[in-house]
Amino acid sequence: DATTLPEIIQEMLLTKTSERQGRLIDHDQAGSMEEKKKEGYF
Numbered sequence: 001d002a003t004t005l006p007e008i009i010q011e012m013l014l015t016k017t018s019e020r021q022g023r024l025i026d027h028d029q030a031g032s033m034e035e036k037k038k039e040g041y042f
Contacts (some may be wrong), residue, residue, distance in 0.1 A: 002008040036042060 016029040
């Protein structure tokens with residue numbers, strides 16, 4: 001894992017996938033954020 005600014009920049013340039021790609025919340029059904037709001041998560 002990158003620890004210095006040059007390493008971070010290099011990692012960003014070489015990475016082919018989005019940092020958000022692995023987040024479970026981004027794979028929920030459409031409207032799921034609204035459901036979570038109604039349930040009091042936000």
